[in-house]
Amino acid sequence: xxxxxxxxxxxxxxxxxxKDLRTQFFTLEGVIKAVDGVxxxxxxxxxxxxxxxxxxxxxxxxxxxxxxxxxxxxRIVAGEIWFNGRNxxxxxxxxxxxxxxxxxxxxxxxxxxxxxxxxxxxxQLTETLEAHLKMSASEAEGRAAELLRLVxxxxxxxxxxxxxxxxxxxxxxxxxxxxxxxxxxxLILADEPTTALDVTIQAQILELMKELSxxxxxxxVIITHNLGVVARYADQVNVMYAGKMIEQGSARxxxxxxxxxxxxxxxxxxxxxxxxxxxxxxxxxxxxxDLAHLPxxxxxxxxxxxxxxxxxxxxxxxxxxxxxxxxxCWVADTLHGx
Amino acid sequence: xxxxxxxxGGRRQEEANSEGDILLEVRRLRKxxxxxxxxxxQRRVGLIKAVDDVSFSIRxxxxxxxxxESGSGKTTTGRxxxxxxxxxxxxxxxxxxxxxxxxxxxLRPVRRRMQVIFQDPYSSLNPRMTIGQIIGEPVRVHxxxxxxxxxRERVRELLSVVGLNPRMADRFPHELSGGQRQRVGIARxxxxxxxxxxxxxxxxxxxVSIQAQIINLLEDLQAQFGxxxxxxxxxxxxxxxxxxxxxxxxxxKIVEVAxxxxxxxxxxxxxxxxxxxxxxxxxxxxxxxxxxxxxxGEVPSPLNPPCGCVFHPRCPIAIPECxxxxxxxxxxxxxxxxxxxxxxxxxxxxxxxx
Numbered sequence: 001x002x003x004x005x006x007x008x009x010x011x012x013x014x015x016x017x018x019k020d021l022r023t024q025f026f027t028l029e030g031v032i033k034a035v036d037g038v039x040x041x042x043x044x045x046x047x048x049x050x051x052x053x054x055x056x057x058x059x060x061x062x063x064x065x066x067x068x069x070x071x072x073x074x075r076i077v078a079g080e081i082w083f084n085g086r087n088x089x090x091x092x093x094x095x096x097x098x099x100x101x102x103x104x105x106x107x108x109x110x111x112x113x114x115x116x117x118x119x120x121x122x123x124q125l126t127e128t129l130e131a132h133l134k135m136s137a138s139e140a141e142g143r144a145a146e147l148l149r150l151v152x153x154x155x156x157x158x159x160x161x162x163x164x165x166x167x168x169x170x171x172x173x174x175x176x177x178x179x180x181x182x183x184x185x186x187l188i189l190a191d192e193p194t195t196a197l198d199v200t201i202q203a204q205i206l207e208l209m210k211e212l213s214x215x216x217x218x219x220x221v222i223i224t225h226n227l228g229v230v231a232r233y234a235d236q237v238n239v240m241y242a243g244k245m246i247e248q249g250s251a252r253x254x255x256x257x258x259x260x261x262x263x264x265x266x267x268x269x270x271x272x273x274x275x276x277x278x279x280x281x282x283x284x285x286x287x288x289x290d291l292a293h294l295p296x297x298x299x300x301x302x303x304x305x306x307x308x309x310x311x312x313x314x315x316x317x318x319x320x321x322x323x324x325x326x327x328x329c330w331v332a333d334t335l336h337g338x
Numbered sequence: 339x340x341x342x343x344x345x346x347g348g349r350r351q352e353e354a355n356s357e358g359d360i361l362l363e364v365r366r367l368r369k370x371x372x373x374x375x376x377x378x379x380q381r382r383v384g385l386i387k388a389v390d391d392v393s394f395s396i397r398x399x400x401x402x403x404x405x406x407e408s409g410s411g412k413t414t415t416g417r418x419x420x421x422x423x424x425x426x427x428x429x430x431x432x433x434x435x436x437x438x439x440x441x442x443x444x445l446r447p448v449r450r451r452m453q454v455i456f457q458d459p460y461s462s463l464n465p466r467m468t469i470g471q472i473i474g475e476p477v478r479v480h481x482x483x484x485x486x487x488x489x490r491e492r493v494r495e496l497l498s499v500v501g502l503n504p505r506m507a508d509r510f511p512h513e514l515s516g517g518q519r520q521r522v523g524i525a526r527x528x529x530x531x532x533x534x535x536x537x538x539x540x541x542x543x544x545x546v547s548i549q550a551q552i553i554n555l556l557e558d559l560q561a562q563f564g565x566x567x568x569x570x571x572x573x574x575x576x577x578x579x580x581x582x583x584x585x586x587x588x589x590x591k592i593v594e595v596a597x598x599x600x601x602x603x604x605x606x607x608x609x610x611x612x613x614x615x616x617x618x619x620x621x622x623x624x625x626x627x628x629x630x631x632x633x634x635g636e637v638p639s640p641l642n643p644p645c646g647c648v649f650h651p652r653c654p655i656a657i658p659e660c661x662x663x664x665x666x667x668x669x670x671x672x673x674x675x676x677x678x679x680x681x682x683x684x685x686x687x688x689x690x691x692x
Contacts, residue, residue, distance in 0.1 A: 053545035053546065053547055054516070054545055168636050168637075170636055171636070198407035198408055198572060198637070199407065199572060199573075199574070199613060199616045199617060200407060200612060200613060200616045200632075200633045201407075202616065202618075203615075203616040203618075203630060203632050203633075204632055204633070207630075207632055225545055225546055226546055227546070227620045228617075228618035228619060228620040229618050231618060231619060231620050231621055231622045231624075231625050232618060232625035232626075251622045252622055255620060255621050255623075256621075256623070265547060266546060267620055269547050270546055270549075270550070270575065270620060271550075271575045271576060271578060271579040272575060272619055272620065272621075273574065273575045273578065273602070273614065273617050273619060274619050274621070277578060277598075278579070280557075281550035281553055281579060282550065283547060283548070283549075283550030283551040283554060284547035284548075284550075284551075287515045287517060287518065287548075288515060288517075288545060288547070288548070290515075
């Protein structure tokens with residue numbers, strides 16, 4: 001297995017490299033370190049999951065890649081984002097516009113709010129095609145219909161003339177996927193792409209995304225709060241907590257032998273249909289962290305059942321716990337087999 | 339026995355109280371919303387059958403899980419039980435009386451006995467009121483206790499019951515996290531000492547790590563106060579945890595009802611099977627081996643439901659007859675009710691074990 005992993009690493013080049021990214025928001029309450037020194041890689045064609053609860057910085061890290069952090073109050077204060085040999089943080093605004101939507105596309109959680117309600121679906125699709133690929137109006141229309149067919153929307157020619165409110169939630173998310181794919185991007189960032197959808201539609205959309213990414217060799221970063229959703233699709237899993245990366249590894253390692261108490265807690269707290277029903281659920285105690293008032297030391301310490309004295313004053317760095325598997329926990333070694 | 343399942347038709351079974359008293363009984367409930375067009379002169383152009391002939395009962399102390407996708411009518415069913423929406427027809431018998439027949443004045447004392455916990459703890463709390471005022475208001479209005487200090491004391495008590503620090507009474511909703519707000523919503527529901535609570539997706543807006551806290555709390559409170567729950571949710575793994583029995587709704591109709599174990603180990607309706615197979619399992623090894631039934635298409639509009647069985651256009655095992663006959667909910671094995679004419683002919687391995 002390990003051998004296989006090495007081989008694929010050699011075969012696929014790194015597409016995206018996020019290095020020590022720091023994004024902060026300057027508010028009346030003080031400086032909020034939404035993303036605090038986060039690093040991860042995405043290889044070509046790979047699906048990477050970023051998991052964490054609300055406020056952990058997972059969406060801000062994706063928006064930082066797109067350089068869509070509203071300033072003020074937010075600003076990327078440090079780090080590098082290498083994509084295809086260029087540091088995105090060093091590009092001019094105009095150069096960045098060429099990357100956005102064309103080389104890196106984004107899919108948001110709520111498709112209704114990310115589509116323009118006053119424009120037809122057709123117009124919204126052709127706009128990108130005309131802007132980025134310099135297509136003529138009729139070429140763009142043909143391609144738009146092709147894209148809708150690709151994402152499984154029946155009668156694309158008729159649907160192109162309709163408005164977003166005439167589409168159901170699942171269909172709107174398909175439109176968003178079609179838009180994301182329209183300029184043949186190398187990377188798609190999907191921020192909670194199925195959270196607003198029904199279970200049976202969730203399955204449809206995830207299958208579709210997986211199929212298309214394999215077919216076109218597009219790499220995907222899927223951001224989610226639910227470890228269950230990505231188990232089937234992710235190659236690599238990154239777990240974030242309070243603005244920091246706390247565990248990284250292959251999906252297999254993360255689900256089979258989690259080595260951070262938070263990851264362990266997340267996996268234990270959800271009831272599982274494939275296992276006997278437990279008499280009681282095992283939640284993670286306490287509340288999600290308030291980024292404006294983080295405790296010193298490890299920020300998960302107050303909710304952690306394994307915490308030791310050292311956790312109170314020393315922030316644990318990411319340390320290797322296996323091949324390609326790192327955990328930011330002082331007691332990571334003792335978690336083996338838990 | 340008979341009272342455990344839903345009771346289609348006028349079949350009433352008074353005798354079967356052997357497994358506990360019935361607290362709530364819903365019979366042939368229908369809720370149709372007229373669809374109008376025009377601003378000044380509204381013409382009725384259609385009828386949305388949000389809930390269409392739904393029957394079930396809940397015993398004292400029991401939790402009935404009601405699952406379905408958006409638009410299945412599960413929330414409207416809850417609202418009709420609470421008489422927040424008055425049913426178009428059918429009965430809602432609660433503690434022996436048919437609420438659908440009562441007027442607003444007669445309903446007031448009943449409303450104390452049945453409460454609701456909403457999905458979104460952000461929009462269901464008044465942002466201008468303190469937590470103490472939010473929880474204290476129903477206590478004052480319904481005169482549960484007399485006097486300012488007594489109300490305050492009751493609020494403190496309720497806060498500690500739901501696991502919040504009594505000092506929270508002076509805070510405002512925006513100062514609280516999602517999980518804390520949902521606890522406030524629960525405290526407010528408890529403030530009137532109800533016997534029955536409709537929990538409408540109480541955890542789906544919360545983070546995974548907090549969901550389990552709230553579910554454990556709801557279970558503890560049920561044991562402590564002998565509460566009866568109708569637990570509405572779309573998450574089948576959560577419902578398996580909390581529901582004693584589970585009813586599955588699709589497009590305004592109940593398609594399957596059974597005891598938890600039976601429903602999850604031996605689902606009979608093709609929609610239930612598809613729903614179960616769509617639930618993701620947090621384990622790549624299990625997921626890799628798992629067969630997944632991905633349903634074609636989407637839930638049709640309740641404005642224009644398919645004829646015959648409402649599920650037949652998406653059903654993987656539909657036969658021509660399915661588009662002609664509306665399947666009756668029938669008891670295929672003791673306490674296991676299914677509305678599918680092919681339920682027995684088509685058996686497959688259970689979706690999971692345990």
